[in-house]
Amino acid sequence: MADSELALLLARIQFAFTVSFHFIFPAFSIGLASYLAVLEALWLKTGESRYLDLFKYWLKIFAIAFGMGVVSGIVMSYQFGTNWSVFSDKAGPVIGPLMAYEVLTAFFLEAGFLGVMLFGMNKVGKGLHFAATLMVAVGTFISAFWILSVNSWMHTPVGWAMNDVGQFVPEAGWWEIVFNPSFPYRLVHTVIAAYLTTALVVGGVGAWHLLKGRASPHVRTMFSMAMWMAAIVAPVQIFVGDLHGLNTLEHQPAKVMAMEGHFQSHPDGAPLILFGIPDSEAETVHAAIEIPKLSSLILKHDLNAPLDGLDTIAREDRPPVGIVFWSFRIMVGMGMLMLLLGLWSLVARVRKRLYDWPLLHRFALLMGPAGFVAVLAGWVTTEVGRQPWVIYGLLRTKDAVAPIGVPGVAGSLAAFVVTYFLVFGAGTIYILKLMAKPPHPNEEDVADAPIRTAGITPAQALDRDGIHPRPDKQEGAE
Incomplete structure (x- = not known):
């Protein structure tokens, strides 16, 4: 492997590592901010102290997760100017303003009201404090809006023109760029994933305390709320995921071919390959377990609909099939388990055993981190499936990297790995310690x-x- 190829590989690994580590925290804080707003609204409406106690309990966890999310995200902006300066130069006129909008709207909104939310419970009126909590929740959504708009444009670039110096610039206006073809599907799918991630964490914590015999009203309330979320939202997420997949088939067919493991075209109906070992060199899936024609039914809603395979795509334009194939199955598998958990909780409610069914509680506890696994697997599917392009069909990843040396990238990657695991590992351990303690009456404030x-x-x-x-x-x- 040439030095330039190794430097590119290390730069990609470095960005993948930092963005994956960062993505864990917003995926949690987006849903948790909305959960906090719901808890405070219920307290204001009912006057029941358990909602206020749960609000204070999860607010401490939110503060730490939000802080780690902000800090872990700063590093990526520096990588745009170092490892990926060519990309920043070429796409800056489009990407830069959208990122600036995220700072000017979402980050300022969150920063402006976060202090009131964290420390103002006993210093401002109830209505003003609730408004601050709502603004923080709205701010997390707006942040996701702009970031996903940027990312989606890189997958489905529209509304651009090339200027005299080889830069992508807006052609007519910003609306077409912001609301590019994949953005609505990606936004809804990702935000719902964040809500499910939070629900599974809350449900896992509630299940832990129920298994420990701590079936207080506080624990019962948060477990019940989490199970309602899983039961209602998991089926919605599967439906939205199907729509997102159809959109991807339209605009990024090679990605779907890799997800499905379809090396060969199928003119009379494609099988759904459940499991197997993809072999890009031999262009086949070894030991494939498949259901005939089901992939055509899912993707085209017709058992006999033809589906193209990777044999229609030039080899240099194909994504790494093995990674995309398995990350997609991990994501779908987690989604199916979430659906199972939601349905099981409904059965438990009907049988009035939601709080005294240990098998359900153990399953909910095991599913606690499943949301993080699903969002990371989905992110890998999305980003690796876009390769070898950084701007799909327009700018290759190898042409977007800066002229960097192997020692510099390798050293910074090692420093990131050590620092991230030490700093954010310690923060995660502290969050787990907070979760290990049950919520109780007169829960203390963050301050x-x-x-x-x-x-x-x-x-x-x-x-x-x-x-x-x-x-x-x-x-x-x-």
């Missing part, structure tokens, strides 16, 4: 939890001295 002096919190010290009595300690307060 009280992190800093303790002589065994008491700052707010408790003020309460002790009578300087700043907290509203929740006053007679008649929630």
